[in-house]
């Protein structure tokens with residue numbers, strides 16, 4: 001059983017044929033998908049709910065992507081907290097910092113990130129972190145907000161942020177990027193993440209793993225990244241699938257511990 005810990009099933013590219021895509025994932029052995037609730041912007045953060053409500057094994061999150069931070073208003077944090085009560089909402093996010101694209105001013109990104117960590121703390125939900133070319137600030141903000149549970153998704157940062165995140169109790173999730181031949185140090189980091197802290201994801205429709213690189217990605221392809229990670233760590237595909245699925249359950253289910 002595979003778990004795709006991060007997908008964007010609401011994406012317009014999936015609008016035609018979403019049911020077939022979900023069926024292909026099931027047929028490929030995917031037994032859980034977390035579809036991210038960012039949508040087209042803060043007004044749309046509930047985008048994953050209709051999909052999650054129509055499939056028992058699909059779950060969602062609510063959050064404001066750093067790209068959209070400049071569009072965030074107070075009412076969006078209220079909406080987030082309200083939607084977070086829904087039983088199919090398992091996390092806050094993705095939220096974080098993206099200094100590669102800088103679609104929103106950096107100080108606004110930091111503020112909107114911090115406010116979402118507050119929501120995560122108040123709702124006792126884990127947080128899904130997006131960080132790109134912002135290792136230092138991500139580290140600072142996470143340290144200040146600890147203790148929190150969560151995952152650094154689509155990990156592409158350096159070894160230092162991996163170490164800090166693991167030290168804070170976070171999980172690390174790898175996407176198809178780790179399968180790219182030039183990934184280098186990333187494969188090394190992936191090898192060093194403890195077995196009880198690793199997750200795997202597609203981040204579809206983006207970032208299809210080898211051998212589908214350049215195509216539209218989808219949850220059924222999660223096994224290619226899983227296969228790479230298993231080989232990279234010297235374990236069977238089955239074991240990697242089991243570890244990442246158990247980790248997903250541990251991270252995303254224990255609401256009762258509030």
Ligand SMILES: [Zn+2]
Nearest residue numbers: 094130153154
């Ligand atoms: Zn992301």
Ligand SMILES: [Zn+2]
Nearest residue numbers: 006036094203
């Ligand atoms: Zn994403």
